[in-house]
Amino acid sequence: MASPPERRPHPATGAWMPGQPSGRRHFYKLPRPFALEHGVTLRDVVVAYETWGQLAPDASNAVLLCHAWTGDSHATGRAEDGHPAPGWWEGLIGPGLAIDTERFFVVCANVLGGCQGSTGPASAHPDDGRPYGSRFPVITVRDMVRAQARLADELGVAKWHSVVGGSLGGMQVLEWAITFPQRVGSIVPIATCAQATAQQIAWGAIGRRAIRLDPQWNGGDYYDAPDGGGPWEGLAIARMVAQVTFRSDNVFTDRFGREVADGAAAGEPVGLWQRFEVERYLDYHGDKLVQRFDANSYLVIGKAMDLHDVARGRSGVAPAMARIAARSLVMGISSDVLYPIYQQHQIQQLIAAGGAPVEFVEIDSPHGHDAFLINLEQVGPPVKQFLEKSAQP
């Protein structure tokens, strides 16, 4: 069966830490304690965010972008000091682009529970200055959105022109429109859901179990482990699970087929750990993530996604969705197996049933869920048209 390859060393966490270059980030520290939906109160909460463009004097041109699971405030821009990866919607945001920064004031904040500047499990607990680790509470998408609402107050944005995002970002978009119908002019939820389904929860649970199995997770308290001491192997496996559900059978076949990555030496038998190309690809993505992400943030945000349910405390999904007053552009992806297009049609129908105007665009792509980050030529034009049309009086 031969020995498995050695664990390669990685830092204990890929979280951004105070003292590292802050890059384009701004930090807003909430002046008051922040009560979470499930009862715990956090103190000294920080929201890290980036902005592009100028806020109009009447503050009518602000667009909020909500990021997905492993995203952060860096929606566009290069990888540079303080930003380990290029913007997740690079090419969509800028002067004259789909989200036109000559026209709109664009804001993107790292979610509560995240690891790129906003308060999360890797942040210092105000009691002792040591990372929260196992002490970090369960949070919800509503908590994320309410923290963003505090930021909006700070920025002088009483009402967003639009709130836009895919996947977890789309969950935030829906919660924004339901929780604060007066503060949202229009929304663009993409490849998301009104309630996490059992299958989505199942995938999330498997990732959680993989991180928990990593002995270096250490119950969530691994931040003072030396290099190579973090639960990066568990996080990498969790990421692999997600990565397969984010893509598609057909594209994997076209791209990798049955190519072998690690050739056996001449005459040597095939080994159990000899990889196919698709395994090398998954390893690569796992390795890339652990360098810029924190395993506990992955757990906490994943749990928030599993807990996502617009119906909670609102007498059902239909009454909850009927609160949406914003003009809506709902987008779905033809090959998405994680947030299938039938769920996007449900969102469209639920919004329409509440009486708000809603448009629907299908992204026709073989790339699966991630198409909203890949097929920008299909995402951009309808978003641009929608934002600019709904900006008119």
Add this chain to the structure above:
Amino acid sequence: MASPPERRPHPATGAWMPGQPSGRRHFYKLPRPFALEHGVTLRDVVVAYETWGQLAPDASNAVLLCHAWTGDSHATGRAEDGHPAPGWWEGLIGPGLAIDTERFFVVCANVLGGCQGSTGPASAHPDDGRPYGSRFPVITVRDMVRAQARLADELGVAKWHSVVGGSLGGMQVLEWAITFPQRVGSIVPIATCAQATAQQIAWGAIGRRAIRLDPQWNGGDYYDAPDGGGPWEGLAIARMVAQVTFRSDNVFTDRFGREVADGAAAGEPVGLWQRFEVERYLDYHGDKLVQRFDANSYLVIGKAMDLHDVARGRSGVAPAMARIAARSLVMGISSDVLYPIYQQHQIQQLIAAGGAPVEFVEIDSPHGHDAFLINLEQVGPPVKQFLEKSAQP
């Protein structure tokens, strides 16, 4: 974040071990060393098998059933001493049933590399009598089939009336018909593939990584660990991955929705490890498997599935499949996301292109891949008709 639940104790392996009740099993020990496709030679190979019905004097009525990943020789029959689970096709095999044991002599053998009586990683190495563990080599579906061919010789079956199986079983069915076209009268490959795809390999690789991450896997040598010392947590996670791909989004939604399994005590906040019903279901199936299966067998059989490629050494998939001379009944499942129905149509077309007679039946089921083990009312009638029709002169 609260502490995760404790690991529950389990035996180091769920393999059947000599000295345990043998149940309905027979054992055939190959009289000669067995050379594997990838160059290693095994000695003292044992094939465990069960039979039902009587072999006709002209040996024309033998049907071979090939089991799936975690199956074994117990295709039908109760759970009883020596058989930890009831037959995997219980209800399909017996007097007057779809696979009629009054008419056919039915054989099912545990695959090479398995853990229910046939030689596998938990078996004693002939050199020292200790389990193979990390010393067990990589095997292929062709190795499994050639071991079954030795058993057929022993049983006096020169030619199978039919070879039948789903998933990994279907891979064996195809290899039987391609490797031994003169020894196979008809075949029923169900929900399988001619070549494992990149996505199938990806799921397999994630399961392997989860087992490897379990510190109790110990490089594959865990058999002398005390109770609770085996890599059952890694195996359970690998099983969870498989379990989700074996089922379907819609059935998970209907069956589990967003029900919570572990209620928080009144006033307590929601915990990170508080489970939804679907998580309890996955835990249940993971726990059930570790009690009757061996983690190394899971690795070795999974790798054989990833290596499955009828084209290997045969100048391509079309020439390989064109070797099939048997009458064929190809079956696919409408909701199968792991071995999608398009792959079953490919198998049908490849066989037809080679000139052999082929029929196609679609199982119309919401249950996903596992429908071939669930919707017996749809599997049984076409199999019965096919077996009995092709038995006529």
